[in-house]
Amino acid sequence: MIGHLNDQLSAYLDDELNEEEKKAIEAHLESCESCQALLDVWLAMQEQVKDIFQFAQAPAHIEANVMATIERNPQLFVRKRWFAIPLIVILLISVFGITTGTMFVKFIHSFTRLFVAILYMATHFLSNVPFVALSVSVLSLIVLTASIYSLRKAFQPASMERG
Amino acid sequence: MDEELHRIIRRAKRGDKEAYAQLVKDFKDPVYRYALGMLNDRMDAEDIAQEAFVKAYYSLPGLESEFAFSSWLFQIVSNLSKNRLKKRMRERNYYEEAEESTMAEPSDPSEKLSIEQSLARLSPEHREVILLHDVQGYRYEEIAQVTNVPLGTVKSRLFAARTALRNDLRKGELS
Numbered sequence A: 001m002i003g004h005l006n007d008q009l010s011a012y013l014d015d016e017l018n019e020e021e022k023k024a025i026e027a028h029l030e031s032c033e034s035c036q037a038l039l040d041v042w043l044a045m046q047e048q049v050k051d052i053f054q055f056a057q058a059p060a061h062i063e064a065n066v067m068a069t070i071e072r073n074p075q076l077f078v079r080k081r082w083f084a085i086p087l088i089v090i091l092l093i094s095v096f097g098i099t100t101g102t103m104f105v106k107f108i109h110s111f112t113r114l115f116v117a118i119l120y121m122a123t124h125f126l127s128n129v130p131f132v133a134l135s136v137s138v139l140s141l142i143v144l145t146a147s148i149y150s151l152r153k154a155f156q157p158a159s160m161e162r163g
Numbered sequence B: 001m002d003e004e005l006h007r008i009i010r011r012a013k014r015g016d017k018e019a020y021a022q023l024v025k026d027f028k029d030p031v032y033r034y035a036l037g038m039l040n041d042r043m044d045a046e047d048i049a050q051e052a053f054v055k056a057y058y059s060l061p062g063l064e065s066e067f068a069f070s071s072w073l074f075q076i077v078s079n080l081s082k083n084r085l086k087k088r089m090r091e092r093n094y095y096e097e098a099e100e101s102t103m104a105e106p107s108d109p110s111e112k113l114s115i116e117q118s119l120a121r122l123s124p125e126h127r128e129v130i131l132l133h134d135v136q137g138y139r140y141e142e143i144a145q146v147t148n149v150p151l152g153t154v155k156s157r158l159f160a161a162r163t164a165l166r167n168d169l170r171k172g173e174l175s
């Protein structure tokens, strides 16, 4: 009965309990008629289920059909040692990868050196440009100041004479 | 399992067709019975049994140990049977065939339900554990492997299946 032993009783029927659990069930069964009755019902049910399929036999041609299908498609059977093929492929790819990898690294390395050289030249050139520009502007500023000064000097005597 | 059987399984694993034919011969009845119990239809059971053996042959190289062969084979049959049941359910929902749903019912409501009919009315999960245990004679440990559930689930599921089966049989008795 539900509320009594449930799946423990069911497992007892199937002989799936340890000694301790078995003893506990047997002690309960001594005094519980409903669990005893349930056990009997289950046992009878089990026999009935077994009986349904007792004489059920697979059709004889199953075997022939299965073997014929297998004969038609032998390529589908992958032997375990064939697993070596993907392994070899992976190995080849890795070896190829490593060799081309080192080549690639060398390639990148020389490229980097070239780039650094270009960068160095470029910065050097660029750093020279402001210097030229600065010198030119400073020079032109001096020339401008000088010309303004000389210009003012040229007009000054006239104004002083007036004042 | 005896040594002879293990030898045959090892040979079949290497692709020996003669050995595999022997395995089909040895296992076709239990496999067919299980499929029949799950599907309740001879044609479908035959179909699934054949499909399972063909599938098992091509998957054999992946079988880790020959000791696990029978539970591994039943795992294949179990999955194929459940897929077939799902396909049936989809078709039934699509066509909404009323006649099919009454297939497992007795024509006369006062007629007592047979154990076969009640078994067919259980959920696939309940029917499966009953068949594996009572018909195939598997221990809980093996059922756990076949159905891919924990041992405790096998125990509670078998109890639930027995309760459901008994209740269904009693419904027939009472009416």
Ligand SMILES: [Zn+2]
Residues within 6 Å of the ligand: A001, A004, A005, A028, A032, A033, A034, A035, A036
């Ligand atoms: Zn009790």
